[in-house]
Amino acid sequence: MKQIIPIASGKGGVGKTTTVVNLGISLARKGKTVILIDLDLGESNLHTALGIKNIKPGLGHFINKRESSFESLVQETGIDKLYLITGDSLFPGAANLPYFQKKKIIKSIKDLTADYILLDIGSGSSYNVVDFFLISPESLIVTIPETTALLNAYSFIKNSLYRLVYLALPPRSEERVFFNNFCTQSIEKGENSLTQLIKTLEGFDKDLGERIHKSMMHFNPHIIFNMSLSDDEKLITDKLINITRKNLDKKINTAAQIPWVNEMRRSSIVMKPYLQLYQDSIYEESINGLSDYIMKNFKFTFS
Numbered sequence: 001m002k003q004i005i006p007i008a009s010g011k012g013g014v015g016k017t018t019t020v021v022n023l024g025i026s027l028a029r030k031g032k033t034v035i036l037i038d039l040d041l042g043e044s045n046l047h048t049a050l051g052i053k054n055i056k057p058g059l060g061h062f063i064n065k066r067e068s069s070f071e072s073l074v075q076e077t078g079i080d081k082l083y084l085i086t087g088d089s090l091f092p093g094a095a096n097l098p099y100f101q102k103k104k105i106i107k108s109i110k111d112l113t114a115d116y117i118l119l120d121i122g123s124g125s126s127y128n129v130v131d132f133f134l135i136s137p138e139s140l141i142v143t144i145p146e147t148t149a150l151l152n153a154y155s156f157i158k159n160s161l162y163r164l165v166y167l168a169l170p171p172r173s174e175e176r177v178f179f180n181n182f183c184t185q186s187i188e189k190g191e192n193s194l195t196q197l198i199k200t201l202e203g204f205d206k207d208l209g210e211r212i213h214k215s216m217m218h219f220n221p222h223i224i225f226n227m228s229l230s231d232d233e234k235l236i237t238d239k240l241i242n243i244t245r246k247n248l249d250k251k252i253n254t255a256a257q258i259p260w261v262n263e264m265r266r267s268s269i270v271m272k273p274y275l276q277l278y279q280d281s282i283y284e285e286s287i288n289g290l291s292d293y294i295m296k297n298f299k300f301t302f303s
């Protein structure tokens with residue numbers, strides 16, 4: 001039994017990789033076996049954040065068929081119980097992954113053995129990014145209390161919901177044609193267009209409507225507000241939660257509010273994770289709070 005947790009953000013530079021690494025350490029210190037996977041194709045740098053030389057086979061080798069066993073990509077990090085699969089930086093250009101390759105990677109991730117598998121997913125809302133995010137119903141979105149990052153996080157949630165609707169439609173069906181036309185026509189027809197779309201699809205077929213509702217219920221992203229400077233910023237971040245509930249009919253919860261810490265710069269210069277470099281910090285306290293939150297609230301397991 002394992003838990004797979006995708007971590008996305010919409011916008012880059014908000015602290016996804018930093019959070020993945022330190023969260024991995026926190027879970028490992030609590031006795032869990034953790035594998036971190038660098039799925040940020042095109043911008044793989046998870047190994048750097050861990051201070052590991054990128055010389056062993058990673059995802060790029062698997063994608064380019066230089067390595068056939070996915071499991072053999074798992075390498076030690078030097079931290080007890082924490083393992084890593086590096087990205088594609090030794091074979092750049094894998095960012096535009098063909099569909100069958102993506103399916104193969106997703107299946108291989110599900111076959112790994114660990115307590116927790118954390119996926120550091122790329123920025124943006126391309127299908128590759130969203131499809132990796134949808135591997136598991138319980139996931140994390142990192143954002144920061146700045147308007148651009150919050151809007152990108154909102155768009156990411158919206159695009160994921162649209163993708164879920166699309167995937168619920170039968171391949172090569174009339175409904176998929178309708179979906180594509182609807183999306184190209186409604187660039188922002190008012191913000192309730194997702195609800196409108198689902199209502200129309202329900203009109204086509206009641207069973208289909210039920211399938212869509214079920215898959216949307218199954219989608220439970222939790223938000224991490226990183227680089228927080230004060231408690232007041234909760235008011236800004238609450239806006240994301242409110243607008244998601246209002247426009248997308250989706251209730252999301254806050255998994256953690258993580259403080260801005262000046263010493264993070266040193267952690268990235270010396271390429272050593274913050275939790276290894278500093279003990280008993282407010283940063284460590286909030287990352288430990290995040291790992292507790294996950295252990296308590298994330299229930300979905302893969303066999």
Ligand SMILES: Nc1ncnc2c1ncn2[C@@H]1O[C@H](COP(=O)(O)OP(=O)(O)O)[C@@H](O)[C@H]1O
Pocket residue numbers: 009011012013014015016017018019226227228258259260261262264265268
């Ligand atoms: N809580 C934090 N406080 C201060 N700096 C942070 C914090 N989290 C991340 N950073 C810094 O922000 C930058 C971007 O972080 P990174 O994890 O690479 O983002 P992403 O993976 O989302 O692109 C890095 O320089 C990192 O050291």
Ligand SMILES: [Mg+2]
Pocket residue numbers: 016017018040045120
């Ligand atoms: Mg990153």
